[in-house]
Amino acid sequence: MYELTLHEIRDKIKNKEVKIIDVVNDIYSRIDKVEPKIEAYVSFTKETAIKRANELQEKLDNGEDIGPLGGVPIAIKDNICIDGTKTTCSSKMLENFVAPYNATVINKLVEAGAIIIGKTNMDEFAMGSSTATSYFKNTKNPWNLERVPGGSSGGSAAVVSSDMAYASLGSDTGGSIRQPASYCSVVGMKPTYGTVSRFGLIAFASSLDQIGPFTKDVEDMAIMLNAITGKDKMDTTSVDIEYPDYTKALDKDIKGMTIGIPTKFLGEGLNQEVKQRFEEAIEVYKSLGANIKEIDLDYAKYALATYYIISTAEASSNLARFDGIKYGHRAEDFEDLIDLYKKSRTEGFGTEVKRRIMLGTYVLSSGYYDAYYKRAGQVRTLIIEDFKKAFKDVDVIALPTAPNVSFKFGEKTENPLEMYLEDIFTVPVNIAGLPALSIPCGFAETSKMPVGLQLIGNLFEEEKILSVAHAFEKNTEHHNMKPNI
Amino acid sequence: MKVSEEEVKHIAGLARLKFTDEEITKYTKDLAGIVEFAEQLNEIDVTDIKPTAHILNIHNVFRKDEIGKSYDREKLLQNAPTKAAGCISVPKVVE
Numbered sequence: 001m002y003e004l005t006l007h008e009i010r011d012k013i014k015n016k017e018v019k020i021i022d023v024v025n026d027i028y029s030r031i032d033k034v035e036p037k038i039e040a041y042v043s044f045t046k047e048t049a050i051k052r053a054n055e056l057q058e059k060l061d062n063g064e065d066i067g068p069l070g071g072v073p074i075a076i077k078d079n080i081c082i083d084g085t086k087t088t089c090s091s092k093m094l095e096n097f098v099a100p101y102n103a104t105v106i107n108k109l110v111e112a113g114a115i116i117i118g119k120t121n122m123d124e125f126a127m128g129s130s131t132a133t134s135y136f137k138n139t140k141n142p143w144n145l146e147r148v149p150g151g152s153s154g155g156s157a158a159v160v161s162s163d164m165a166y167a168s169l170g171s172d173t174g175g176s177i178r179q180p181a182s183y184c185s186v187v188g189m190k191p192t193y194g195t196v197s198r199f200g201l202i203a204f205a206s207s208l209d210q211i212g213p214f215t216k217d218v219e220d221m222a223i224m225l226n227a228i229t230g231k232d233k234m235d236t237t238s239v240d241i242e243y244p245d246y247t248k249a250l251d252k253d254i255k256g257m258t259i260g261i262p263t264k265f266l267g268e269g270l271n272q273e274v275k276q277r278f279e280e281a282i283e284v285y286k287s288l289g290a291n292i293k294e295i296d297l298d299y300a301k302y303a304l305a306t307y308y309i310i311s312t313a314e315a316s317s318n319l320a321r322f323d324g325i326k327y328g329h330r331a332e333d334f335e336d337l338i339d340l341y342k343k344s345r346t347e348g349f350g351t352e353v354k355r356r357i358m359l360g361t362y363v364l365s366s367g368y369y370d371a372y373y374k375r376a377g378q379v380r381t382l383i384i385e386d387f388k389k390a391f392k393d394v395d396v397i398a399l400p401t402a403p404n405v406s407f408k409f410g411e412k413t414e415n416p417l418e419m420y421l422e423d424i425f426t427v428p429v430n431i432a433g434l435p436a437l438s439i440p441c442g443f444a445e446t447s448k449m450p451v452g453l454q455l456i457g458n459l460f461e462e463e464k465i466l467s468v469a470h471a472f473e474k475n476t477e478h479h480n481m482k483p484n485i
Numbered sequence: 486m487k488v489s490e491e492e493v494k495h496i497a498g499l500a501r502l503k504f505t506d507e508e509i510t511k512y513t514k515d516l517a518g519i520v521e522f523a524e525q526l527n528e529i530d531v532t533d534i535k536p537t538a539h540i541l542n543i544h545n546v547f548r549k550d551e552i553g554k555s556y557d558r559e560k561l562l563q564n565a566p567t568k569a570a571g572c573i574s575v576p577k578v579v580e
Contacts, residue, residue: 100560194541207539236546237539305523316500323501326573327564337578341501354502358493358512359519361500375526377536382529384537417518433540459540 002030003482006072006166006220013060013071020053020060020071024115027073031118031164034485040139040149040158042078043086044118049073052115067113069227074109075165077156078119079126080211081200082106089202090134091124093328093348103200104232105169105211112227120155120168124350125319126176126204128152129422130407133352138409141183142483143449147406150180153214157184160214162485167224168214173204174307175402175426177212178438182401182452185440185481187221187469188214192460193433194239197232205314206237208307208430217479218439218470222246225462241460249463254471255289257464260394262297269421271404273444277451278400281441281472285398288471295390295397299382303428306383308420309363309376310431316360322348355416384432391458396468399425401438401452425454435462439469440478488517 001009001018012018028046035041056066076082079089081099083106088094102110109116123133131139131154139154141147142162149158153170157180160168170177172190181188189212196211203209213224226247231240261282266275282292324330324344331343349357363372390397402422412418429436434456441453453472457465473479493513497504504512558571565573 097564100556100563237541237543239541299529302526302529305526308519309523309526320501324566325575327566330566334576337576338501340576342503345501346503349502355512355515357500357502358496359516361496362488362492362516362520363523365496365499372523374536375531376523377538378531378534379526379529380537381534382531384540415518416515417522420519 002027002163004166005216006069007223009166010068010070010072016060020057020115021050023071024049024053024073024117027117027165034162034164037145037485038140038142038158038162038164039137040121040155040162040164041075041118042088042090042121042136042155045082045085045116049115049117056113056115067111068223069109070113072114072166073117074114075118075120075156075159075168076106076116077122077153077168077170079122079171079202080105080169081202082116082119085119087119087202089125090122090136091348091350091353092135093322095135095329097327099200101200104197104234105228106200108228108230114227117165120153120159122155123152123352125202125315125353126152126171126173127315127352127356129175129179129419130412131155131180132409133350135350141406141449142485143185144406147408147449148183150183150406152176154180156214157181157186157188160184160186160216161483163482166216167220169211169228170214171201171209171211172430173208173311174430175423177214178401178426178436178452178454179422181214181438182454183406183450185450185478186214186216187218187437187439187479188212189221189225189437190429190435191225191229191462192435194237195229195243195435195460195462197230197235197238199232199234203318205311206318207314208311210430218466218473219247219250221437222250222466244463246462246466249466250470252467252471254285254468256291257396257468258291258293258394259285259468260293260295260390260397262300262397262399263294265297265300266399269403269424270400271444273446274400274402274404274451277442277444278453281453282398284472284475288475290468293394295394297386297390297428299379299386300428302379303383303431304420304424306376306379306431307423307427308359309372310380312356312360313364313373314360316357316364319353319357324348352416380431383428387432387434395464397456399454399456401425401454405444405447405449405451429456434459435465437465437469439472440481441472441476442478488513488520
């Protein structure tokens with residue numbers, strides 16, 4: 001039954017067709033079989049999961065409501081804190097860190113009845129596009145074990161793709177949910193900045209970070225959003241609005257809706273085989289009666305440079321807390337306090353994390369602030385204005401999620417810029433704080449690797465994205481394809 | 486803007502990181518490449534454009550200063566590399 005969707009297994013549990021403990025045991029036996037090949041998990045929470053399965057079953061048998069995620073096994077990216085559980089960010093720095101509290105999203109998932117089964121592998125401190133910067137291991141793409149699952153939430157994408165969890169949570173700073181969702185052929189969404197509390201998410205770039213779900217289909221995505229969105233007093237950037245029931249956005253007729261395509265921006269390094277699938281997806285929308293409109297996003301091509309200034313500047317500041325004093329790795333031999341800081345950080349962080357701390361420190365350093373950080377903030381304003389203008393004429397914007405399909409291990413490692421270019425279509429969304437979703441839209445002809453369609457909405461217009469994505473899913477078969485593992 | 490090895494050494498000090506000479510050469514090359522890439526932003530006229538630090542219109546949030554329940558000291562201390570008398574212990578700071 002591991003191959004079922006979240007809503008299917010949830011309904012079976014509710015209708016007492018299956019026992020929750022059997023669902024949990026079934027997913028762990030699936031993990032026993034597949035995980036040795038994929039290596040997507042960094043730790044498991046089996047003991048608590050089994051205990052919780054029994055508790056929830058008792059409640060259900062007593063006629064109590066066990067919630068919209070009642071009894072469903074879910075996996076969590078290892079940068080989200082779970083009380084009493086190791087939270088490592090896939091870094092040597094936090095190898096032995098045990099979180100002393102729950103992230104707000106964890107409390108919310110538990111409240112909704114979910115069962116957390118384990119923590120997933122990621123790029124170290126969420127910095128990367130391949131999950132290969134993890135200190136622990138390389139997670140493989142379930143569609144081809146020689147290729148990367150994408151990143152930074154590669155583990156969370158791979159576990160859903162290979163039926164080792166019914167859904168998972170990731171985090172997205174520049175595409176870290178959408179790009180791996182695209183590479184692994186699952187649905188992944190970054191909600192509007194501020195709709196999901198970041199309390200308990202280990203910070204990378206605070207003005208860009210957002211938690212979001214991976215699911216097997218769009219209906220599951222709506223259910224997960226219902227569970228995790230909301231104002232939280234522990235995160236002052238979380239937004240106090242009336243949150244809708246996202247499942248009501250499903251099954252909407254999209255006839256007459258307008259989908260914008262930034263044709264000129266699309267020209268930037270887009271692989272021909274990805275382009276083919278993207279154009280076919282647009283044909284599907286035309287056949288469903290949507291209007292297709294060409295739009296200009298003149299500043300979007302500058303989003304990547306803007307992103308690497310802003311995100312590294314914020315990261316260098318956020319990661320200053322890892323000093324070997326209060327928690328995390330501490331060097332054993334040192335001369336004085338400064339030497340303790342330096343040795344602990346040098347031993348605890350990997351190459352990509354150090355590179356980004358260095359770049360961030362550089363752009364914030366005396367004499368360069370105006371030239372880089374301030375200017376990036378100004379270009380950010382221009383990128384936001386671009387989107388505002390576009391959303392006056394269109395309901396959603398469509399783009400491929402990534403310019404290429406998943407690449408092989410060892411490719412794109414020589415020059416860091418090559419890897420950064422994989423984020424070209426996803427970073428503008430974080431720069432502007434918008435919601436966006438990646439949905440499977442087929443496979444590239446030569447490599448047979450998955451391609452993702454990205455749908456971007458205006459601020460707080462997750463519902464429009466879900467309507468448009470659901471219409472696509474109902475009229476295509478891509479989401480039903482499973483990797484052969 | 487050309488990034489020099491001297492500059493990278495200075496930045497490493499600010500970032501509290503240590504590198505071997507070989508690493509300094511590698512990071513200098515990497516940083517130079519990324520900084521050159523970032524300089525495409527110089528093509529844009531940003532006169533009178535207000536920088537965005539945060540996408541939402543956020544403002545200070547105030548609350549009453551009330552005593553509440555805090556985290557358990559022992560639990561927080563479990564992650565400290567060294568501790569003494571209910572505190573995190575650190576190497577000598579003042580000579």
